[in-house]
Amino acid sequence: MHIPDGYLGPQTYAVLDAALIPVWMIAGSKVKQALKAKQVPLMALAAAFSFVIMMFNVPVLGGSTGHAVGATLIAILLGPWAACISVSIALVIQALVFGDGGITAIGANVLNMAVIMPFVGYYVYRLASGDAPGHGRRIVASGIGAFLGIVTAAIAAGVEFGLQPLLAHTATGQPLYAPYPLSVAVPAMAIEHLLFFGPLEAAVTMGIVAVLAKQDSALVEMKPASKPLRWLWAGFAALVLLTPVGVLAPGTAWGEWGADELRRTLGFVPAGLEKVGGLWTAAVPDYAPAFIANPFVGYLVAAVLGSAAVIGVTWALGRLLSGKERTAPPTPPSGRQP
Template structure:
């Protein structure tokens, strides 16, 4: 679901980034107000960002030779509240793009809208309905499933609109070459059939674990003294297990580089893609030069957790 650079036109990227600006602004204001009553919100944002990063490293095989992954957007909204979850997921997506080349730098606004807005807010709304009906776990599961699939639908729409809106004089697509009739079914199939169910199951299991081990950290719980040892244990376990994400071979649908896309098309990639921005991330695809892929995966996961921890320490110190 991470849209790479050059699949969306610069105009589309600019529109999506502009749309995210007021959302991020409101998120910051909402979180500042939340911190006054729940001081643990700041460190929890760092933990949640790291948790989402690790969840997304576990790729799932999809029929047809592609992959997908869970995100944890609804889980983060239940843990932090939807506005703080939006900030945490945005931080995760930004780090993925800048340091690991997962998702485009120019496409950051679109990816943030899909995964840091649609997922947590839709998921949290479903959770709240379930909670009012005294079936919060069902609400959480439905919210997680609905959130990730609606985010996938939006990504499919963004990609599928490109040939309609941006093409050459002779009608050749300049960016994503697939229309809505291809992108929407392709994006939804992977998430309706596989990723959505994993998202729901993982969200419920982790929610149950947190509710028993650290219930005061949940957004709806009264503020209380919080121990973060349980969260760091969870993150450490996911870091160690992260190479399991390598078992699923193949590139996620719509995340191919220009060479892979040309092979699929059996023709040259659209000119807007070949002449677009090509940002080279330091640890592209979570690989570290000179190390085996599993070890590079583990070190990439550990590096991300360390960066989020240090970032939150800096924010807490400034406050």
């Protein structure tokens, strides 16, 4: 995922490089508040760990090997802001000492691997692990967080690549930097991380959290839910309330046409599609519950029902996989911060 120089145009890398300065300043301030003067060796060791974990070859199927990034793991051990600084430092050293990753693309690489990956991974971990005191559910939650963290970071990289043909091209439309449009770049990055690197990251993170939980459980203990998690719920509620805006958008998403729309557009429906298209009838077709006439209210109710179903299934799976562990509440360690 290390983007070298040359793939991103100046419109992209200049904005990303500049945007990271306030992020680093906030991260430095947050870490300083929590860790005081001990921050330098702790950050240095965490950055060194972040670097070294990428050098472990992990055996995967077919005799090949891959490597993990470890950003979510460091966020679980030290908190997301500390992970942001540690992984950033590791990326800067990789670029300046080992020539891995571009100089102008440092902003993009830091955004993907040191900001998006640890923050998404950490808050998904917090959300999925809930307040369960045992380790089983947290181990599973760490895997889910690591998986979604790396997949989201990969999609962000795909978006950065995919924007290049739109931002910089010749008069005839030839791209000047990364040549693939969003429709190619995003699926390409997403699919390889969904199928290969995501499961690897999840397996490694779960394995390490499980070993640490057994050998030195203070390292993976968690503070009670704090403000950021409450803000996450508040943001989620705001997004649900905004879903009716989607009704204003005309047409259907590209590639999601139904048989009726295809008939209107093409004049016919492919035989195979017509044959299998009616195999399943959705309970709430087109996000419009049959018992609600107003489309805006119907869309909102569908959003609430769908979200509740996803949260319920995730919670139930977490309970099931954790083996319903119940032990004494943990004592928060002194060195970590939320």
